[in-house]
Amino acid sequence: xxxxxxxxxxxxxxxxxxxxxxxxxxxxxxxxxxxxxxxxxxxxxxxxxxxxxxxxxxxxxxxxxxxxxxxxxxxxxxxxxxxxxxxxxxxxxxxxxxxxxxxxxxxxxxxxxxxxxxxxxxxxxxxxxxxxxxxxxxxxxxxxxxxxxxxxxxxxxxxxxxxxxxxxxxxxxxxxxxxxxxxxxxxxxxxxxxxxxxxxxxxxxxxxxxxxxxxxxxxxxxxxxxxxxxxxxxxxxxxxxxxxxxxxxxxxxxxxxxxxxxxxxxxxxxxxxxxxxxxxxxxxxxxxxxxxxxxxxxxxxxxxxxxxxxxxxxxxxxxxxxxxxxxxxxxxxxxxxxxxxxxxxxxxxxxxxxxxxxxxxxxxxxxxxxxxxxxxxxxxxxxxxxxxxxxxxxxxxxxxxxxxxxxxxxxxxxxxxxxxxxxxxxxxxxxxxxxxxxxxxxxxxxxxxxxxxxxxx
Numbered sequence: 403x404x405x406x407x408x409x410x411x412x413x414x415x416x417x418x419x420x421x422x423x424x425x426x427x428x429x430x431x432x433x434x435x436x437x438x439x440x441x442x443x444x445x446x447x448x449x450x451x452x453x454x455x456x457x458x459x460x461x462x463x464x465x466x467x468x469x470x471x472x473x474x475x476x477x478x479x480x481x482x483x484x485x486x487x488x489x490x491x492x493x494x495x496x497x498x499x500x501x502x503x504x505x506x507x508x509x510x511x512x513x514x515x516x517x518x519x520x521x522x523x524x525x526x527x528x529x530x531x532x533x534x535x536x537x538x539x540x541x542x543x544x545x546x547x548x549x550x551x552x553x554x555x556x557x558x559x560x561x562x563x564x565x566x567x568x569x570x571x572x573x574x575x576x577x578x579x580x581x582x583x584x585x586x587x588x589x590x591x592x593x594x595x596x597x598x599x600x601x602x603x604x605x606x607x608x609x610x611x612x613x614x615x616x617x618x619x620x621x622x623x624x625x626x627x628x629x630x631x632x633x634x635x636x637x638x639x640x641x642x643x644x645x646x647x648x649x650x651x652x653x654x655x656x657x658x659x660x661x662x663x664x665x666x667x668x669x670x671x672x673x674x675x676x677x678x679x680x681x682x683x684x685x686x687x688x689x690x691x692x693x694x695x696x697x698x699x700x701x702x703x704x705x706x707x708x709x710x711x712x713x714x715x716x717x718x719x720x721x722x723x724x725x726x727x728x729x730x731x732x733x734x735x736x737x738x739x740x741x742x743x744x745x746x747x748x749x750x751x752x753x754x755x756x757x758x759x760x761x762x763x764x765x766x767x768x769x770x771x772x773x774x775x776x777x778x779x780x781x782x783x784x785x786x787x788x789x790x791x792x793x794x795x796x797x798x799x800x801x802x803x804x805x806x807x808x809x810x811x812x813x814x815x816x817x818x819x820x821x822x823x824x825x826x827x828x829x830x831x832x833x834x835x836x837x838x839x840x841x842x843x844x845x846x847x848x849x850x851x852x853x854x855x856x857x858x859x
Contacts, residue, residue: 407441407486415439417569418701422668423661423681426841427688429695432574433681437673442704443632444586447561449673451553452546453483462544464488469537470546471495471529472584474503474705475632481510494533496521499631500516510646520627521639540848549583555641558589566590566698567597569672575602576697578684580670580676581605581613581650582632583639586700591646594688604777605650606683608634608658614650616642629711629721632703633676649777651687653679656723656816657838659683659712664777665694666705666713674703675712683840686777725818725853736824736837737817739855740845751784752806760804761789771833773846774808780836782808804825812846823850828852829831 415438420431439446456462467490470480477493484491491512495504498519507514508745515536521528526535537545566574577594579587584605591603605611611634615623619807625636655675662678665671673681677699684699691697711717718724742745749767751760751774764772764786771785784804790800799807813827814836828849837845 404615409446409483409486414565418664418671418699420669421679423665423684423841424688426839426843427574427685427691428693429691429697430686430693431684431688431697431699432570432680433671434569434698434700435671435673436562436700436702437677437704439479441475441479441482441516442638442707443465443475443479444562444700445476445548446482446549447784448547448548449476449479449483449558451557452548452551453487453489456544457487457552458658459664462489466490466538466542466544467492468531468546469540469543470494470548471533472548473631473787474499474507474707476548477512477514478506479504479509480548481507481512482653485511488506492536492543494529494530494536498629500708502709503631506707516560520592522746547583550640551631554583555589556587556748558586559593562586562692563593563835565589567594570698572597572803573696574698574824575695576602576604576691578604578697578699580633580680580700580702581607581611583641584613584633584635584643585641586702588641588646590700591643595646599625601739602648602777603646604645604683604687606680607650607652608679609652609654611635611652612637612641616651617644617647619631621664629723629855630675630679631708631746633679633799651683651777652777653682655721656725657682658717659723660725661842662705662712671701672674672705672706672814673701674705676703677701677705678712681840683778686838686844689839689841689843690775690778691750707858713827724814732857734821735817736821736847737814737839739821739824739847739851740817740837740839742855743851747848750844751804753803753808754774754783756801757784757789757804757807758800760784761786761800766821773812773836773843773844778842778844780811780814781805782811783834784808784832814838821855825852 417436424431471494478546481491494515496519587605594601608628608630610626610628612622658679661682774782
């Protein structure tokens, strides 16, 4: 059946089971493949709605110029919605966005103004300030303001959220969402929490973004540079609604890019770095959940926009992100050592566990120390010695939550860390090292494990 235009298919994007990439964890992981919208991003829904509304309200007429600032994907969606209706498009972009996105914007006929990525919000040369100045100085210009537009959140409450609920038959237990402005996660959270309050809504951002600290302390975190695009924020958005969010977790550039590359190799899902970050966070959390969990990840950006970056071995090596597919044969790695362990499941505690529950867990599993993990992220540890010292001081503390007594978290290493690197970490007085495996789960290694690996060899 033919469609009236390309935007007639901006809904009911596929919900696809992630198979090989998630083969090492118990829960089912489903991918909401938003990058299969016509613009290669979930912003296709948003752009069409914004332009429709502006026309209906008489805010824009053909021949006017639509202006916005963008990390690329929202701009591509806006340009596609605009050019089919006779509007000009002027977009302000940071210089870090991929070459492919710049080329697509130019091919669509959009004019782009490039600004420095290191310009902070409020500076005259920042994307937002340059875009706002252009709107004020250009005749017949309209500021689309897609990231902060009220219709951004509304679209996900009224359309994307119901689709996820319908496609999972109401079975979604955990939703992982990339966070830029907070519009998508707040919109999805509002709908899904209204359907079932127990559904966990987890936002994902790069290291160096502000939202994790904002969620936990109420103050925006300190910003730092990151290579990921289409995820992460530098200031608090008007869409931010912490009441419908259960946690915000961070993922490094390296883990996000490599997880995205592995998703393509393993499951033929051609997603971008934002999607890689979301999947990595979901796999990390899923490794600590059982088969009753049904995890949905929102894959919001298309891999074809990053051929010169995350899908380029040369660029990955230049940035220090490149990860070999196989472990070196002449050196024992953390992944090799984990493979020799008899116990494959990580024994860990949640922050809300009591000291009594943690001690019983240690006794049952015959371990003397456990990490404390929140949504797949290690936040501390506790040992038998620590519990004993607590009880000597206060024998009524056994019913207190462990989060109030936890010790420093174990250091974290990648699965490709060599035995020499692991030994160095353990010599620094750490009693264990947490390993992030290629599929996102965690495993704890001790000196005994290293000795076993050396004698096994």
